[in-house]
Amino acid sequence: MPRESVLLKVCHLYPDLLNLYGDRGNVMAFVRRCRWRGIGVEVVAVDLGDEVDFREMDFLFLGGGSDREQGLMARDLVRRRECLREAIEDGLVVLAICGGYQLLGRYYRSADGRTIPGLDLLDFYTEAGASRLIGNVAVEVVIEGERVKVTGFENHAGRTYLGRIAPFGRVLAGHGNNGRDGTEGARYKNVFCSYLHGPLLPKNPRLTDHLISLALRRRGLPAELTPLDDGLEAAASEVMLRRLLGPGKA
Amino acid sequence: MRVLLAVLAGKIVAWLVRFLKRGRGSSLPGLVALKIHPRLLSHFVRQVRRGVVMVTGTNGKTTTNNMLARMVADAGLRAVVNAEGANLVTGIATAFIRAASWRGRIFCDYALLEVDEATFPRAAAQVRPGAVVVTNFFRDQLDRYGELDRTVALIRDALADLENVRLILNADDPLVAQLAATGHAATFYGLGRHAEVSPTSTAAREGRFCPFCGHALTYDYYHYSQLGNFRCPSCGFSRPRAQVEGEGVFAGARYSRCRLRYPGGTQELVLGQPGLYNLYNALAAFAAGLFLGLDPARMAGSLSSYLPATGRMERFRCGEKPVLLNLVKNPTGFNEGLRALLHLDPPVDLLIALNDNDADGRDVSWIWDVDFEMLEGMQERINLIFCTGQRGEEMAVRLKYAGVPLGKIVTEGRMEEAVRGVLRASGSSACLLATYTALWPVERILCRYAQRERAPEGLPSLS
Ligand SMILES: [Zn+2]
Numbered sequence: 001m002p003r004e005s006v007l008l009k010v011c012h013l014y015p016d017l018l019n020l021y022g023d024r025g026n027v028m029a030f031v032r033r034c035r036w037r038g039i040g041v042e043v044v045a046v047d048l049g050d051e052v053d054f055r056e057m058d059f060l061f062l063g064g065g066s067d068r069e070q071g072l073m074a075r076d077l078v079r080r081r082e083c084l085r086e087a088i089e090d091g092l093v094v095l096a097i098c099g100g101y102q103l104l105g106r107y108y109r110s111a112d113g114r115t116i117p118g119l120d121l122l123d124f125y126t127e128a129g130a131s132r133l134i135g136n137v138a139v140e141v142v143i144e145g146e147r148v149k150v151t152g153f154e155n156h157a158g159r160t161y162l163g164r165i166a167p168f169g170r171v172l173a174g175h176g177n178n179g180r181d182g183t184e185g186a187r188y189k190n191v192f193c194s195y196l197h198g199p200l201l202p203k204n205p206r207l208t209d210h211l212i213s214l215a216l217r218r219r220g221l222p223a224e225l226t227p228l229d230d231g232l233e234a235a236a237s238e239v240m241l242r243r244l245l246g247p248g249k250a
Numbered sequence: 251m252r253v254l255l256a257v258l259a260g261k262i263v264a265w266l267v268r269f270l271k272r273g274r275g276s277s278l279p280g281l282v283a284l285k286i287h288p289r290l291l292s293h294f295v296r297q298v299r300r301g302v303v304m305v306t307g308t309n310g311k312t313t314t315n316n317m318l319a320r321m322v323a324d325a326g327l328r329a330v331v332n333a334e335g336a337n338l339v340t341g342i343a344t345a346f347i348r349a350a351s352w353r354g355r356i357f358c359d360y361a362l363l364e365v366d367e368a369t370f371p372r373a374a375a376q377v378r379p380g381a382v383v384v385t386n387f388f389r390d391q392l393d394r395y396g397e398l399d400r401t402v403a404l405i406r407d408a409l410a411d412l413e414n415v416r417l418i419l420n421a422d423d424p425l426v427a428q429l430a431a432t433g434h435a436a437t438f439y440g441l442g443r444h445a446e447v448s449p450t451s452t453a454a455r456e457g458r459f460c461p462f463c464g465h466a467l468t469y470d471y472y473h474y475s476q477l478g479n480f481r482c483p484s485c486g487f488s489r490p491r492a493q494v495e496g497e498g499v500f501a502g503a504r505y506s507r508c509r510l511r512y513p514g515g516t517q518e519l520v521l522g523q524p525g526l527y528n529l530y531n532a533l534a535a536f537a538a539g540l541f542l543g544l545d546p547a548r549m550a551g552s553l554s555s556y557l558p559a560t561g562r563m564e565r566f567r568c569g570e571k572p573v574l575l576n577l578v579k580n581p582t583g584f585n586e587g588l589r590a591l592l593h594l595d596p597p598v599d600l601l602i603a604l605n606d607n608d609a610d611g612r613d614v615s616w617i618w619d620v621d622f623e624m625l626e627g628m629q630e631r632i633n634l635i636f637c638t639g640q641r642g643e644e645m646a647v648r649l650k651y652a653g654v655p656l657g658k659i660v661t662e663g664r665m666e667e668a669v670r671g672v673l674r675a676s677g678s679s680a681c682l683l684a685t686y687t688a689l690w691p692v693e694r695i696l697c698r699y700a701q702r703e704r705a706p707e708g709l710p711s712l713s
Contacts, residue, residue: 016458022618028651066397068464135612153613198615202651203644232650235661236643 007040008058008215013100014065014073015045023063025199026095029208030059037226039212048076054087058215064099064197074103074116081119088121091218093211094191097200101185101193102126102158111157122188123163129178132157137174137196138244139184143210150204151240152196160195162186168194173244190214203237205230256287257354260347276336280343291339291376294346294356298330302361302377303538306370306405307385307426309583310531311337313562314385315364317535321552322360325544329360335686337366339373360542367401371408382409383418383538385530387425388475388582389616398425402461406432418537420530421492422477428461430490437541439533440492441508441526444499447471447478462487473526475582494537501526502593510550512540517550523563524593525586532556561689563590568673568700573680575696577689578602579610581619587683588624597633599677601668603688604639610685614641622652629655633677636660638668639688669695 012027027043034041046052054060065073077084088094102108105118111128118125134155141150150169159178167177168185176184177195185194192211194200201208205228213223260283267275283290295302305315312334319331332345342363350356365373367387374382384405389398402425409417409432420426421440430436451472458476460467465484472478481488496508496519506529510517519536521528532553539549558564561577574594578584591598606614625632635658637645646661662668669692672680684692 022615025615025618025648025651028618032651032653066399068399068459153615155613198613199618202618202647229656232643232646232656232659232661236641236647239641239643 005040006216006219006221007042008034008212008219009056010041010043011052011054011057011060012043012045013060013062014047014069014076016047017065017069017073022199023061023097023197026063026097026201027061029199029201029205030061030211033205033208033228034212036228039216048072052080052083054080054084054092055090057087057092058219059211060087060092060094062094062096062100062103064097064101070099070103073099074118077103077119081121084119085121088189088191091190091214093215093218095201095211096191096193097197098156098195101195102160104191104193105160105186106163108158122186122191122193123165124160124186125163126158126160128157129159133159133175133179133195135174136240136244137176137184138172138241139169139174139176139194139196140172141169141207143206148204148206149237149241150196150200150207151237151244152194152198152200152203154195155197156195160186168192190218203233205233252287253290253293253354256283256290257347257350258352259283259286260344261352264344264348275344276333277338277340277344279347280340280345283347284340284343289376290343291346291373293354294330294343294350295361295377297356298358298361300327300359300542301380302363303381303383303542304363304365304370304374304377304379305383305385305534305538306365306367307383307420308367308388308580310385310527310534311364311366313528313531313558314383314534314538315362317532317553317556318383318538319362320556321535321539321544321549322362322542324548324552327359328357329362330356330358331362332364334364337364338369339376342373342377367405371404374408374412378412379415381416381418381538381541382412383534384420384426384429385534386420386423386475386477386582388580389619405429409434416541418534418541420477420534421490422473422479422530424461424467424476424480424487424489427490428487431462436490437494437537438490438492439494439530439537440489440496441473441499441529441533442495442497443471443479446499446501446526447473451475451478460485460487474586477530494533494540496529496533499526499529501529510536510546512536512546515546517546519550520554522554522556523558524590525563527583527586528563561684561693565703566696566700567703568680571673571677571679573673573682573696573700575682575684575689575693577686578683579686581616581621584617584620584683585624587681588621591628591631591681594681595678596631597677598631599633599636599672599675599680601636601638601672601680601682601684601692602642602645603665603668603682603684603692604637604641604645605685605688606641607687609687614644617645617648620648622648622654625649626653629658632658634658634660634672634675636662636668636672636675638662638665639685642668665691666695670699673699 105124109127167183217223260279264279330349417436421438460482463485470479499508566573
């Protein structure tokens with residue numbers, strides 16, 4: 001079912017600035033999996049100061065950066081807050097990873113006790129911890145009523161605590177949001193937040209396809225997708241699940 | 251007394267390691283000796299007659315240090331050199347223990363020490379080097395070092411704490427060149443403009459911002475990654491003039507060459523290794539040699555006959571088929587490794603061995619920062635790509651999303667089978683790329699089926 005006439009707009013925020021841990025792999029995966037099915041995609045790279053209307057976008061990717069880069073990005077996003085809020089309420093599909101995730105919350109409290117306000121779009125907050133939470137992670141995520149195991153790598157000092165908001169998934173192995181409550185990431189409407197980089201989407205095609213479907217549905221288009229051969233992705237995921245959970249649990 | 255005990259224990263461990271043929275033994279003797287005498291390094295360093303040179307940076311440490319060691323040896327001088335990759339404090343201590351007499355005495359003119367970036371502050375404080383060479387800074391093994399900015403800051407602070415040290419710095423890398431602000435005397439080395447410079451940088455974008463004021467840097471041209479002729483439009487920080495500069499650069503498939511211009515003359519330099527980054531290593535070693543007072547013509551001769559260490563673009567031959575083996579440990583080095591494919595006889599079969607032990611970096615997400623997309627543009631040159639190692643499956647996924655057709659991707663978990671597969675495949679040449687802990691097993695298997703090419707034959711004459 002070729003849909004070249006469809007054109008999904010993918011917004012990659014600050015691709016040059018936030019380019020840690022292979023984050024751009026998430027955008028690549030979204031784009032490739034659309035194109036392999038004949039769904040047209042256009043990538044709009046937005047840099048500091050560029051004009052953009054999030055309401056016109058179909059998928060927004062927000063990655064993480066070093067502290068300094070994170071500061072630059074926060075300052076730039078603050079003035080776009082209202083536009084982003086409207087788009088999110090209207091069902092914009094968003095994937096926010098690491099620093100991008102933290103920024104959508106209420107605040108970040110640094111190790112020296114300073115409170116850095118977030119965009120306050122989602123109900124959670126983050127506090128700096130004494131140590132970094134680093135390692136491979138496996139998370140159970142419910143996608144369209146089905147339990148799916150998702151894998152990635154986490155590396156964050158912040159501990160995130162959720163308010164009245166659902167987690168992205170349940171930690172099977174690794175630390176997750178704070179190493180305590182077994183939650184990983186956050187989910188609100190069509191916004192998906194996670195500490196998993198590695199990057200997340202190419203390794204977890206079920207999740208990627210879910211995001212594509214949500215984006216199509218928001219446009220009022222048929223959302224069922226032609227199945228693809230995901231043998232390589234399944235094999236890679238199995239290697240990690242076997243290592244983290246033991247044989248037979250993958 | 252404590253020194254004697256520490257050296258003795260270290261030597262016994264070194265002997266045991268060799269006797270039991272366990273591992274490479276390049277750091278365990280030092281580990282044991284340092285437990286007995288934590289300040290052992292200072293004891294050794296005091297005995298070094300002329301001085302200590304430390305080489306640090308992300309890529310090229312081993313090659314630069316080995317090149318310098320070769321030039322020093324060719325000048326008839328004695329040096330203690332730490333073994334390839336044994337660049338933590340324990341590896342440095344092991345090198346001294348090996349060179350020392352049973353009574354802990356060292357007879358050498360120089361100590362030439364390759365030092366891991368994260369180890370540099372601690373090692374420099376103990377060793378008090380007379381010269382420090384810094385090659386470049388790229389993103390490497392993030393989960394171990396934290397972010398690049400932090401690594402650079404740690405080295406800058408450690409340098410600021412030293413006295414009477416000469417810095418030998420890469421003029422083309424803004425992250426390195428800024429270290430001159432520590433106030434020490436500096437010699438800069440770099441490459442002049444040449445035919446293959448690029449108006450844009452395709453690699454992962456480290457060091458895009460001015461280290462002094464944070465403004466985005468502008469470039470006349472790039473050599474690769476953030477190396478190039480940079481300038482900060484805001485505060486005026488710019489590429490310093492290089493006292494040692496490579497002019498008329500040519501970086502070919504089997505060799506590279508340039509004219510070395512230095513205060514007082516020029517030398518023609520021909521290297522038996524491809525790639526701009528090998529020229530950088532040679533320039534760094536040459537600049538360090540100049541500071542040590544070595545003869546320039548003799549240094550150029552030493553460099554021209556220098557053979558690479560294991561896995562640094564090493565050439566093998568399997569029957570008629572040329573085979574290239576290369577260590578890859580970060581996106582910049584990997585991009586260079588892939589670019590080498592352009593110089594091999596097509597079609598090329600490729601093997602990528604990806605491990606995720608501590609020394610490789612436990613987080614393999616860095617492979618998404620490698621420009622595998624360049625393979626899409628050279629598809630007719632590539633036959634098959636074998637993916638192996640602990641995370642070979644993940645490597646295969648990366649290739650799929652770079653646009654490599656599924657029919658060209660072979661996932662083979664058994665390394666022996668993968669190496670045999672790439673050698674047997676129908677391509678005209680083969681290229682093997684391995685991360686740190688995958689390199690030794692790949693090399694061991696490769697040696698069973700292929701011959702190492704020893705002499706750098708086929709080099710053009712200098713006349
Ligand atoms: Zn500046």
